[in-house]
Amino acid sequence: MAIKDLPLEEHYIPGSAACPGCPASMALRMVFKAIGKKMIMVVPACCTSVIESLHPYTSFDIPLLNIAFEAAAAASSGVAAALETMGRDDITVVAWAGDGGTYDIGLQALSGAFERGTNFIYICYNNQIYSNTGIQRSGATPYAAWTTTTVGGKTEFRKEMGEIVQAHHIPYVAQTSIGYPEDVYRKVKKAKEIKGPKYIEILAPCPPGWRFDMSKTAEMGKLAVETGAWALYEVENDKITFNGKSKLILEGKMKRKPVEDWLKLQGRFRHLFVPERDEKRLKEIEDHIDMLWRRYRSWVGIEK
Template sequence: MAIKDLPREECYIPGSAACPGCPATMAMRTVFKAIGKNMVMIVPACCTAVIESLHPNTSFDIPTMNIAFEAAAAGASGVEAGLRKQGKTDTTVVAWAGDGGTYDIGIQALSGALERQTNFIYICYNNEIYSNTGIQRSGATPYAAWTTTTVGGKTEFRKEMGEIIMSHHIPYAAQTCVSYPEDLYNKVKKAKSIKGSKYIEIMAPCPPGWRFGMERTVEMGTMAVETGAWALYEYENEVVTFNGKSKLILEGKIKRKPIEDWIKYQGRFRHLFIPKKDVEKIKAIENHIDQKWERYRKCYL
């Protein structure tokens, strides 16, 4: 599926309150195209609660309910049961949450919903911070990144949500990135066709949060994949398949780019370069990514 072949229909209405260059809106537009109008969306506290615009207006042409921060997956469980009871089984229920609402405060409800095999798609758009509240650290924030609550850079590595999800043995999970709309579209489309719990995580570089120019969102996403900081893969029937450039990196057909190529464009890592290059910390990030890929190769190659 090429971009030009994506459905023309738009459920994402112009005039939203998103920042310029917002990856969440780009991703959402593609998700809406992949699922179509027959869906209901549950949104916990996250940027999307602002993006959707002010009551009584909306930027979405699909039924949407806001819910408390930690409650997306539980709320979606209820919506799914309610629709099913009314025989509306062809409607796709989508929980759409940020990384804070997924990795941290919402992980319990998410784990519960996956364990119950709730028939829904949980989508996490991961911008690696609490961006809506003003760029605070989350469980998805990478090592050494500046946030307003890790002023000297984060001292811990991020958790691997994908592996946590896979340990629930749901029928489908995937990692994708906003910079690859075809990949995103295909994965959402596939998730829609599968019954049971589906999880899709979208790497979503945030211009104000990561401190880069709003014109570079797509580039930051591509570089996340090409440096191996992020991987594109699918988990289906217990089997993990890597996609796109991530597949080539996994198979050793291409070498992943040095992490510096990615982080040097992001103000959140500026302290690693100015006033003096912090070789040790950059090396630590590099080593961590190498370890991750070694694990990937051992498990999934």
């Protein structure tokens, strides 16, 4: 997929309420391009309920339903059931939630919708914090990261949502990063063609939440993949394939960069470097990523 082949149509209208350099708006543009106007988007409380702008105007040129925090998947189930009853199979139902609404608050409704086999795409844009309410920790916040509720750094590791969703054995699960918009586009496009529940998670580096310069959003998304802190993969009917740089790292064709390269650009990990290097926690993070990649290799049958 070359950038030149991406459609010109734009359903994200300039002049929204998003912060400058917002990764969620980048991802939304790709989703709108991939699915087109024939969709109904369900948005729980998250940054996107701000980005879509204030009543009586909106910046999204598509039908959208705002719903309570925990109910994204439940409301999508209702919308999908209504469309099925009306015999409309040309409309895609998309639930678009942040990591708070997916990892923590919306998990029960999400699991229920997957178990019922609802025909919809659930997209989680993961910025690893509750950024809409002012940077609180979530289940997706990585170890040692600063948030307003974990001042000395989070003491727990993040959970692996991809693996929780894979345990539902749904037709399509994918992880991608906003550093690679073509990858986001391709995966959403692919999910659109599959019937049944689909789950896509997009890593969205948040400039105010992660404390980095707003011009570096794309760079941070790429670095997360190159350092192995995030993996690009897709699971079709329980068959897993890694994509892009993650594939090279998995097969040993590219050595993953030290995770420090990614950490030291973010203000939320500043306490690991200043006033003195916290070797213990840096090693713990590095070891955790090594452990993660050993597990990935065991999934595809490469033992190392």
